[in-house]
Amino acid sequence: xxxxxVDPKLLDAANAFRRNPAAGLPPLLAAVGAPHDVQLLVTPLxxxxxxxxxxxxxKLLDAAxKTATTQLxxxxxxxxDASLGLSIAPMLDxxxxxxxxxxxxxxxxxxxYGAALSLSAGLSGQQRxxxxxxxxxxxxxxxxxxxxxxxxxxxxxxxxxxAADAARYWLLPNDLEGLLRLAPDPxxxxxxxxxxxxxxxxxxxxxxxxxxxWTYGLDGARAGVGxxxxxxxRLQLQHQxxxxxxxxPEQRGGAxxxxxxxxxxxxxxxxxxxxxxxxxDLRALAASAERALRAGWPALDAGRLSALTQPGTALxxxxxxxxxxxxxxxxxxxxxxxxxxxxxxxxxxRQLVDRLTAPLVDALDNASxxxxxxxxxxxxxxxxxMERLLGKAAGDTLLGKPSVAKAANAALKAAxxxxxxxxxxxxxxxxxxxxxxxxxxxxxxxKLLAPLGAFGARLNEELAxxxxxxxxxxxxxxxQAYNDARAGLLAALSEAxxxxxxxTLSEQVQRSRNxxxxxxxxxxxxxxxxxxxxxxxxxxxxxxxxxxELVDAASAGGCFELGSGWLSETSxxxxxxxxxLSLFGRDFSSSRVSLIGMRFxxxxxxxxxxxxxxxxxxxxxxxxxxxxxxxxxxxxxxxxRDGQAELSLSLKGAYAARxxxxxxxxxxxxxxxxxxxxxxxxxxxxxxxxxxxxxxENAKAYWRDLVLTLPVALNAPAWRRFEALxxxxxxxxxxxxxxxxxxxYYAGMAGFSxxxxxxxxxxxxxxxxxxxxxxxxxxxxxxxxxxxxxxSARNPDLDAANRVGIAVQSGTWTDGSRRLSxxxxxxxxxxxxxxxxxxxxxxxxxxxxxxxxxxxxAFRAGIEPLLMEIRDALEAVAVASETMSGIGIGTFDxxxxxxxxxxxxxxxxxxxxxxxxxxxxxxxxxxxxxxPLLLS
Numbered sequence: 001x002x003x004x005x006v007d008p009k010l011l012d013a014a015n016a017f018r019r020n021p022a023a024g025l026p027p028l029l030a031a032v033g034a035p036h037d038v039q040l041l042v043t044p045l046x047x048x049x050x051x052x053x054x055x056x057x058x059k060l061l062d063a064a065x066k067t068a069t070t071q072l073x074x075x076x077x078x079x080x081d082a083s084l085g086l087s088i089a090p091m092l093d094x095x096x097x098x099x100x101x102x103x104x105x106x107x108x109x110x111x112x113y114g115a116a117l118s119l120s121a122g123l124s125g126q127q128r129x130x131x132x133x134x135x136x137x138x139x140x141x142x143x144x145x146x147x148x149x150x151x152x153x154x155x156x157x158x159x160x161x162x163a164a165d166a167a168r169y170w171l172l173p174n175d176l177e178g179l180l181r182l183a184p185d186p187x188x189x190x191x192x193x194x195x196x197x198x199x200x201x202x203x204x205x206x207x208x209x210x211x212x213x214w215t216y217g218l219d220g221a222r223a224g225v226g227x228x229x230x231x232x233x234r235l236q237l238q239h240q241x242x243x244x245x246x247x248x249p250e251q252r253g254g255a256x257x258x259x260x261x262x263x264x265x266x267x268x269x270x271x272x273x274x275x276x277x278x279x280x281d282l283r284a285l286a287a288s289a290e291r292a293l294r295a296g297w298p299a300l301d302a303g304r305l306s307a308l309t310q311p312g313t314a315l316x317x318x319x320x321x322x323x324x325x326x327x328x329x330x331x332x333x334x335x336x337x338x339x340x341x342x343x344x345x346x347x348x349x350r351q352l353v354d355r356l357t358a359p360l361v362d363a364l365d366n367a368s369x370x371x372x373x374x375x376x377x378x379x380x381x382x383x384x385x386m387e388r389l390l391g392k393a394a395g396d397t398l399l400g401k402p403s404v405a406k407a408a409n410a411a412l413k414a415a416x417x418x419x420x421x422x423x424x425x426x427x428x429x430x431x432x433x434x435x436x437x438x439x440x441x442x443x444x445x446x447k448l449l450a451p452l453g454a455f456g457a458r459l460n461e462e463l464a465x466x467x468x469x470x471x472x473x474x475x476x477x478x479x480q481a482y483n484d485a486r487a488g489l490l491a492a493l494s495e496a497x498x499x500x501x502x503x504t505l506s507e508q509v510q511r512s513r514n515x516x517x518x519x520x521x522x523x524x525x526x527x528x529x530x531x532x533x534x535x536x537x538x539x540x541x542x543x544x545x546x547x548x549e550l551v552d553a554a555s556a557g558g559c560f561e562l563g564s565g566w567l568s569e570t571s572x573x574x575x576x577x578x579x580x581l582s583l584f585g586r587d588f589s590s591s592r593v594s595l596i597g598m599r600f601x602x603x604x605x606x607x608x609x610x611x612x613x614x615x616x617x618x619x620x621x622x623x624x625x626x627x628x629x630x631x632x633x634x635x636x637x638x639x640x641r642d643g644q645a646e647l648s649l650s651l652k653g654a655y656a657a658r659x660x661x662x663x664x665x666x667x668x669x670x671x672x673x674x675x676x677x678x679x680x681x682x683x684x685x686x687x688x689x690x691x692x693x694x695x696x697e698n699a700k701a702y703w704r705d706l707v708l709t710l711p712v713a714l715n716a717p718a719w720r721r722f723e724a725l726x727x728x729x730x731x732x733x734x735x736x737x738x739x740x741x742x743x744x745y746y747a748g749m750a751g752f753s754x755x756x757x758x759x760x761x762x763x764x765x766x767x768x769x770x771x772x773x774x775x776x777x778x779x780x781x782x783x784x785x786x787x788x789x790x791x792s793a794r795n796p797d798l799d800a801a802n803r804v805g806i807a808v809q810s811g812t813w814t815d816g817s818r819r820l821s822x823x824x825x826x827x828x829x830x831x832x833x834x835x836x837x838x839x840x841x842x843x844x845x846x847x848x849x850x851x852x853x854x855x856x857x858a859f860r861a862g863i864e865p866l867l868m869e870i871r872d873a874l875e876a877v878a879v880a881s882e883t884m885s886g887i888g889i890g891t892f893d894x895x896x897x898x899x900x901x902x903x904x905x906x907x908x909x910x911x912x913x914x915x916x917x918x919x920x921x922x923x924x925x926x927x928x929x930x931x932p933l934l935l936s
Contacts, residue, residue, distance in 0.1 A: 045109050045162060046155025081120045100150065101248055101259075102189045107155050110189055113166055114148045133207035143197040147173070150189035150248075173245055174540040176258075176533060180525050183249040183256040190248030190258075195542070199239045206232040230277040240267040243542045250522060252561070257524040262517065264542050269512045279502040502582040513571040515857065517544045519604075520563035521551075528557025535560060546855055548605030565604040569856035571864075572597050588623045594875065596867050600856035608645070608852045608859060611638035615867050617874045621881035626659035628880040630900050632712070634836070634870050636863075638847055645852060647844050648716040649723075651836075651907075653878070655710040655896050662703050664692070670708060670895035671920060671933045677740055677905055678917050680934050690924055690931055706924045710896070712904050713918075718911045723840045725910060731780055734833045737905040738826055741898035751818030760819060761826075768805055786827035788872065800824065828876035829902050835873040842866055877903040 016024040097103065097110065104110050120142035128134050151169050153162035169185075171178045173193045182188040208230040242265040250259040519539060523532055535550040547565065554560035578591040595616040602608045616633040632653035639646060657670070664687050675682035683689050692702040714722065722730075742757035752760060762775060765782035773781075785804045801808045801820050808816040846862040879897040908917035921930035 044156045044158055045153060102150060104152055105186060108152045109155060110150050110152050111162055111166065112148050112150055113163065113170065114146060117145045119143050129207065132209040133205065135205045138202045141199045146194045148192045150191065152187040152189060173247060174537065176523065176536045179247060179258055180523070183258055188249060190246065193243065193245040195243045197241045200237070202236040204234040228279040233274040234272070236271045238269040241265065241542065245540065252522060252524070255524055255526065257522050259522050260520070260539065262519040262539050264517045264544055265514065266544050267514045271510045273506070273508040275504065275506040277502065277504045504580045506578045508576045510574040513569065515544050515569045517567055519565045522561045522563065524559050527559030528554070529559065531557040532559040546604060546606050551604055566601060567604065567856055568601045569860060570599045571860055586624055590621050592619045594871050596871055598860050598864070600859050602856050606853040606855055608847065609640060611847055611859065612636065613863060613867060615870045615874065617871065617878040619878050619880040626657060626662065628657045630655050630878045630880045632874045632878045634839070634874070636843060645848055647847060649719045649840050650716050651712070651714040651719065653712040655900060657708040658706065660704045662706055664703060667708055667922060673744060673895050674920050675934055677744065677901060682934055686933055689933060690922060692924065702924050706922055708922050709930060710918055710920045714907065714911060721911050723837065727834065727837060730833050730837050730910060731830060732776060733910055734830050734902065734906040735776060735780060737909065738829060738902040741901045742822065742826065745898040746822065751815040751822070757822060761823065764805055783823065783827040783830055786824045788828070788831065825876060825899055829899055832873035832876050832903070833906065835869055839866065839870055
């Protein structure tokens with residue numbers, strides 16, 4: 001059975017309509033099942049009200065088919081749809097007439113007759129690859145064409161009569177001669193064509209595998225460890241085309257011709273992405289760790305912690321209980337008389353105990369050190385305070401009674417002994433906990449709970465104090481730290497997501513290109529008909545290209561007048577890379593996005609009138625404490641000024657840092673380091689410049705929301721100054737500032753622990769270029785040995801190491817590995833300077849070359865390789881952090897990276913940027929303007 005079918009009765013009705021439109025229209029409408037009111041169809045157009053205007057739309061073809069086959073393991077499915085419709089639209093209103101350039105004659109209206117064709121087809125399939133993978137593919141295509149004819153009719157004509165008379169005007173858009181013959185006819189007002197087409201293809205391949213490895217948990221039981229790896233790759237291609245053509249009669253110089261307005265679009269989009277992932281599931285091992293913790297690390301109740309923190313309070317409570325039990329009522333009355341001036345009251349016992357213990361509580365809480373070290377007798381201290389409380393006579397009288405003195409001393413001794421015993425017991429537990437922490441430093445528990453190591457470090461620090469200072473406050477602090485650590489560990493282990501480790505690497509590339517043509521002209525009935533046909537058919541084909549020669553020939557032949565015509569092209573290349581490390585519920589991410597954009601505009605002969613290009617790089621490093629970003633962009637602009645083409649370049653960028661770990665100390669650290677490199681003055685206390693809130697909780701929120709920024713900008717005049725410098729001066733400036741930044745950043749770190757990067761570089765340069773000019777020349781020559789490309793300190797380029805004289809071993813961390821990666825990036829920073837310095841002359845050689853003529857695509861192809869070089873150059877300096885975690889190398893408060901600092905310091909120096917260099921600024925919550933943090 002054919003995929004698409006048309007009812008034979010419909011074909012018969014269509015043939016009858018073609019032979020006799022007036023008589024054949026009602027049967028045709030009936031055959032296609034078009035809903036209509038017969039009375040309205042025969043009503044004169046001038047008598048129809050707006051709400052009565054009929055709008056008929058009939059599908060002449062509506063069919064769909066679907067098949068499914070299996071071949072070579074692929075499961076395929078396919079479908080196709082097609083529809084063809086005829087419509088008679090209502091009369092055009094005044095606004096529509098204005099837009100289309102239509103002016104109906106008196107007593108007439110203009111009707112719109114339309115035909116619409118829609119075709120679509122699709123194919124998709126999928127196949128499994130082994131046990132873990134699957135591939136899928138899809139292909140789809142579609143087109144949508146809509147054609148309208150605008151024909152005038154008398155008000156007295158009915159819809160049926162108007163449609164029958166209009167049929168002779170229904171010519172195709174590419175029939176130039178036929179349309180020219182209709183141009184003088186006052187009933188014909190032209191036609192309009194909208195055409196859209198799209199082709200899409202896609203391919204994806206994915207795989208995921210998982211295994212379970214067995215190990216022994218911390219409680220001795222077997223525990224499973226889940227391992228998983230995954231890969232997903234996708235490719236998608238899309239091509240879109242479109243055309244809008246409007247042809248209408250227009251009279252010029254007494255001759256009727258056709259005014260043509262055309263817009264065409266050709267768009268391509270390509271996308272490719274690949275994602276790699278790996279995971280480690282430690283939930284079973286975490287469960288065993290939690291069991292081990294609960295068994296070996298007993299919890300401390302709040303009462304015991306309180307007794308250590310406030311020993312006087314605990315002692316006073318015990319003393320009160322003992323006093324109540326030991327003192328007889330007659331003695332109680334005597335105490336009441338001494339203390340309150342009267343005999344027993346209903347609540348005298350409570351008041352008495354409160355009066356006696358209150359000063360003891362305060363005093364003993366403040367004397368906890370003496371109690372803990374047993375340097376004073378608790379009973380003697382208590383007797384002294386009772387004497388101060390009651391007076392010596394009263395104290396002697398009271399304590400002179402054997403029963404009272406015995407009861408008081410017994411209570412105080414019992415309470416003091418209980419407290420001392422408690423302290424000794426808890427001290428023993430702390431020592432045991434300390435031993436357990438030290439013993440477990442290298443076992444699986446320590447490795448498993450590495451992200452929580454800060455708790456353990458704090459605990460060890462507090463416990464270490466007990467060896468030299470056995471004071472209850474230190475014990476209490478240690479116990480509290482222990483309890484906090486224990487609670488944190490158990491909370492971390494109880495959450496399944498924090499018992500997983502995972503890493504995801506992703507790269508996405510998108511390339512798009514849009515070409516368009518805008519054209520307006522008038523075709524006359526006379527002159528060189530062949531030249532007119534060639535130009536008209538080229539326009540109707542939708543081809544986008546140089547039409548100058550065809551326009552010249554048609555104009556010379558006296559058959560065409562050009563109104564306007566432009567060719568334009570835009571393109572965009574986006575490359576994004578990202579890495580995400582999930583470690584026990586904490587995410588560390590690093591991303592880089594680059595964008596190359598180009599825009600060109602030329603006339604029909606290819607004379608370039610305007611061009612713009614940009615290269616943007618943004619690098620972001622983010623964790624739960626801080627987010628740092630660096631952005632840099634080079635912008636190219638070509639414009640016509642006073643008839644002359646002028647090309648200008650500029651640069652913009654910024655460093656930004658914010659996050660909940662932002663503190664005054666961090667901001668001060670960044671400011672001091674930057675000022676030291678600049679040789680500028682800085683305020684000793686940035687807090688005085690920023691004026692944060694005084695209240696601690698408000699101050700913390702202020703620093704958390706504060707944004708530290710360093711905007712960078714070179715306008716067109718500044719870029720011209722940079723470009724005019726001697727290349728050797730540019731390289732020397734970047735080398736000098738780079739050495740300063742390296743020495744500051746890597747001071748005392750691995751690879752340079754007993755020296756400095758500048759000294760190591762000088763030694764390597766001397767070894768490789770003995771006697772070769774100045775020290776500066778030798779260092780530049782040495783750095784020139786490094787080839788473009790990224791080198792990782794963990795996996796160094798062994799060929800590069802041999803070439804530059806650095807001993808390294810693949811897969812092993814050595815001082816040589818660090819030196820190789822640092823100097824390789826330094827060489828890339830110098831290459832960035834050379835590339836940017838030469839960018840202007842190289843771009844002018846392409847865009848301003850005589851003659852400035854060619855299709856926009858040729859200009860795009862000419863400068864795209866150079867823009868990609870600029871992108872690669874900026875990547876070497878647009879570095880937000882030296883590590884993916886964003887923590888930094890050997891520091892938790894990493895400021896601006898040395899590569900970015902080198903770039904901005906050298907650029908500021910070369911162009912004479914004042915006040916000193918580019919300004920480091922900060923903006924807190926509510927600040928109307930950023931606050932400069934350097935003093936000029």
